[in-house]
Amino acid sequence: MKHSLYTAFACAAFLAACGDDDSDFIARPDGAKSSSSIARNYSSTTEPYTIVDQFNPRISYGEMVDDRDGQxxxxxxxxxxxxxxxxxxxxxxxxVWDYDSSxxxxxDSAIYCERYGRFYPWSTAMDSIGTWSTNGKGCGGNGCTPTYPVRGICPSGWHLPDSTEWxxxxxxxxxxxxxxxxxxxxxxxxxxxVNYDDKKRYGGKDTYGFSALASGTYWDIRVGVACIPRLSTEIWTSTSYYSTDAYAIHLDIFNNNAWYYTPEKRSSNPVRCVKD
Structure with a gap:
């Protein structure tokens, strides 16, 4: 298990900009502002590229339809x-928690959701209230004993990968x-x-077609610290780490590493699902 000092430094470096922009990071999915929005967008330079840039044209991808919403x-x-x-x-x-959406x-932009997916607190990623299955029921902000595999928020036939699968x-x-x-x-x-021009930046080869994007992360829901896109990503696992934290997989622009990170369960991160 490793903690990324780069990520902590990078997020802290952006805090000064939080009060300079009126656009909120957290919003209800319908686009309305959340009453408890506290993090900010830091730069107009973070508009995403078109979605075709994400995928490797040399990979033969399959396709899956989420029967809940047809995506x-x-x-x-x-x-x-x-x-x-x-x-x-x-x-x-x-x-969930202090917010009116999970x-x-x-x-606040559907464009970003289409490209980077949505951000979920760990309790939502685990489906802690048992909407889709009972394997992750009760896995919110406290310790729990899930039954693996945990479907969590994933579509039918898929599940939230644990640390072993990662x-x-x-x-x-x-x-x-x-x-x-x-x-x-x-x-x-x-x-x-655009920041950190004095540091070498490491892009991806996407050798296997996993196609991970630098989606950013919202890693402290209490104080509103957010990492903007094009810097890093942390993707949830279904494995808890102590009662307040859970494992996530961390990738960033400063190296070629892939490591376990342990954000608080109250933070919000993207989800990738693996087939049952």
């Missing part, structure tokens, strides 16, 4: 696993020190962050 996702087989090749964008509307779009993927992609390069999309997102 279609690309999928990819990597080794013995079949993964979603893009982040989940299921529009969950239930109230899924969020960056910058470990298999990382090992298939070459191990901790190089897997990030192979799992990151070839999208310019990974190389065009």
């Amino acid at each position: 279609t996702y690309r999928t990819v087989k990597i080794g013995d696993q079949t993964w979603m090749a893009e982040n989940l964008n299921y529009r969950d509307l239930r109230k 899924s969020f779009c960056y910058n 470990r298999i993927l990382i090992n298939t992609a070459g191990g901790d020190s190089i897997a990030g390069e192979h799992l990151k999309s070839r999208s310019p997102d990974w190389e065009t962050q």
Whole structure:
């Protein structure tokens, strides 16, 4: 398990900009502002590229339809696993924590949800109230004992991967020190962050078609610290780490690593699902 000092520094560096822009990071999925929105958009330079930039044209992707809302996702087989090749964008509307929704779009924009998927607190990712299955029921802000595999917020026939399943993927992609390069999309997102021009930036090769984007993360729901897109991503696992934290997979522009990170369960991150 590793913690990313780059990520912590980068997020802290943007805090000064929070009061300079009136656009909120957290919003209800219908686009209305949340009464408890506290994080801000930091720069107009973060408009996303077109979605075709995300995928590797040399990969033969599959397709999956979420029968809850009819959305279609690309999928990819990597080794013995079949993964979603893009982040989940299921529009969950239930109230969670201090917010009036349990899924969020960056910058209050459906454009960002279409590209980066939605951000979910861990309790929502785990389906802690048991809407879709009971395997993750009760897994909110406290310790719990889920029954694996945990479907969580994923579509029928898919589930929220645990840390062991992520470990298999990382090992298939070459191990901790190089897997990030192979799992990151070839999208310019990974190389065009306007800040940190004095640092080398590491893009992706997307060797296996996993096509991970630098979606950012919303990693402290209490104080409103947000990382903007084109810097990093943290994707939830279904594995808890102590009572208040859970494991996530971290990728960023400063290296080729793929490692476990342990954000608070109250933070909000993207979700990738793996096939049952």
